[in-house]
Amino acid sequence: MHTDTESCVRAVQAKDARFDGWFYTAVVTTGIYCRPSCPVVPPKPRNMRFFPSAAACQQAGFRACKRCRPDTTPGSPQWNHRADAVARAMRLIGDGIVDREGVTGLADRLGYSTRQIERQLLAELGAGPLALARAQRARTARLLVETTRLPLADVAFAAGFASVRTFNDTVREVYALTPGELRARAGGRPPKSADATPGVLALRLPYRAPLNPGNLFGHLAATAVPGVEEWRDGAYRRTLRLPHGHGVVALAPAEGHIRCRLSLTDQRDLAVAIARCRRLLDLDADPVAVDDQLRTDPLLAPLVDKGPGRRVPRTVDEAEFAVRAVLGQQVSTAAARTHAARLVTAHGEAIDDPEGGLTHLFPSPAALAALDPASLALPHSRRTTLTTLVGRLADGSLRLGVEGDWAEARARLTELPGFGPWTVEVIAMRALGDPDAFLPTDLGVRRAAESLGLPSTPAAFTARAAAWRPWRAYAVQYLWTVDDHPINHLPS
Template structure:
């Protein structure tokens, strides 16, 4: 798969012949990588659309749904191309366009406009527009508009909210803009799009939606891993559903994540302070679960190594669970230095109680959002039980995050983020790598000196030094496979394979 995608995206352009072959075979592996627009019908589809394959001379290909929409095509009602997993390319790449895409997905354009997006990336609006249009054919505004349209459809199909409320919740500036966009993108009106659908039964005030993933995907394993790290008051695990508080732009929200009945996706139940945070909440849940990964590309590379082949066969499509916020991941990584998982959870729960943001009212056992850096700068952590040096590291990290010296946002430059973290007293290479792995979602991270990895490598007859140069560009996934050998109780659902002799 990696080779096929590399060829298809050669030179950052789409190879029309290879794209057409993927469409003709209805290859679901390419869903989200590109979109097929059919000139004779004016419709764009995902590559795996079950409709009759159009003639090669009647199609064109776009790297984003926004590009197809801007070219005048409307979304297919049968395959719903706007609802596919996002392109994994934006998580793999570290250039400006990829960073911009991650920020747009996190709602930066809705919060601060294109000017704010450009400022966050250190570019002028003109420079950023030129770079994004040069690669994707459309600018940041069109990409954000496509995201708003998808948010609107989710709300129309899963809630009984008035259409006017949905328009503003999805980020549209006016009802007219909302109506025009829905007609252009879906070739129907908002009322017709809602049709006779009724939201699934559930608790009042909760939104229920499906988060798609590329197969193979084992939702129970990902949720179990998160549940094994759950911190009291912030997160909850009942053996099937993982719940946690999300710190969102307009107030804390709560999400409950459980395996969907189809076995290939996740059901998310969201309770938000304001509906306009829905798009951001969905993006952060997808990041948390690593739903936009390309598992076949990962497995293809890792399985070629005899040391990992058995692990990959036993756990195809293994994901790298993260945190919804990299700043939270950094603080939790510091709290977990040189202590057990249980100790790290205890320290984090105490920090949460000391400086976290209380929910207006508890939701089950969930009581607080994780403290923002500004709240940690001067927080009294004496009762947490940390050493003096560790408290100073937490305060220094929080100060760096609060004043911008350490940027761990969705659009952060990963190399610069690593350098900034290393400059914080008390933070070393292992902590930096853990933040990159479970905070920034970097797919190619190795944890130097990690004891659990060393135990697994010894069993495989390898060494830390050797492993640090292998398994690129998917070392993060190799880390999860090796952790599974060392701590199998956090990775159930898959049998532990025999270690190759």
């Protein structure tokens, strides 16, 4: 969008928050860059320059605005509804791959050379992978400096910097303030609250309004696996398997943001944990664009108007969700939870949770690959489906991570025994993150279609739903609201 100067100027002059994260405005007379909705008087159009990323602004010598804080915007929706190499690279960078494995690791995950990846990112985002990762570290550092009591040296390493000196230099360059000045500007170290727990970070996760928390948290709570997930004190809580250790997160809806409480065994996992929580809750979506498209269908419009801003509940672990999808084939939600809980108890890694009742990490594919099929209380065909899946996940021949190609992943899943269209598409929707995944054979979707007067056969229904593309996964969320099911409501 940053190449459409006229549209960008209009968005800035209107202070339109819908475009925050889509592009950034740099002002040549002040040397700063802002989000489109910056509350200051808009600069003259001739002094505006538009960039596709904060990293591109920084590389061009601009510093972040201290008023609108452009680094706190939701991420660009582009990276979650595209499956090309640039989008996959951005999802991997958000997951910390450059910090852990370097640019070579990023390129290897995508199947390209480092030169190809750098060229594509520079062409579209105005910055290479190192600059994009650096901008992410700077955002994480600022978040920790301003909202936690961590010593600044600990902040440096938690944000992913290799040294305190690099941390100091980067923060000074990006924000025109030292880390100490950033903390002082925010009022010093936050005071300890009465309910503060040592080692727990309290954060705010921004999103684009509107957001309907009913289907999002209702779905996660209704399908929660005991020991791994729970709904407690108005928050969805779950365990996280992370690159350097594990964590526990509590997520709760609030006005204008999601309250996030994170407990990590290794602070280096902070940026990755935040990225995975944002992905789980689909917080970088553009609900206005989605709902506007779905409202063009007169049969869907009343559902959208009744509860706009529905998100697609996703996952923090793609392999985990694929296993749970198999366990949920042709059984009730309660039965699927029971099957998953048995796997967790038998093969999951035990953890401590002082603030709640979580007990385990969901077992990894490697752990499940060693299980005895006879120990599974499943039909023989379902055992074969599950063991084949975990075997492919464990040996790396099936990759469902954020770097995965959606078309290739669908093809690989379809080859597995017991994988029909419903299983493939529900994994595409919630694990791969394809916003156009569609479930015409799902029982709840079929019942909704019948009640709304939509075609009843899968082929005719799919043809009719072509008008909803590329947002059919969101249309499914609205269709599920026709039934009065716990997945549509916040737990009491």
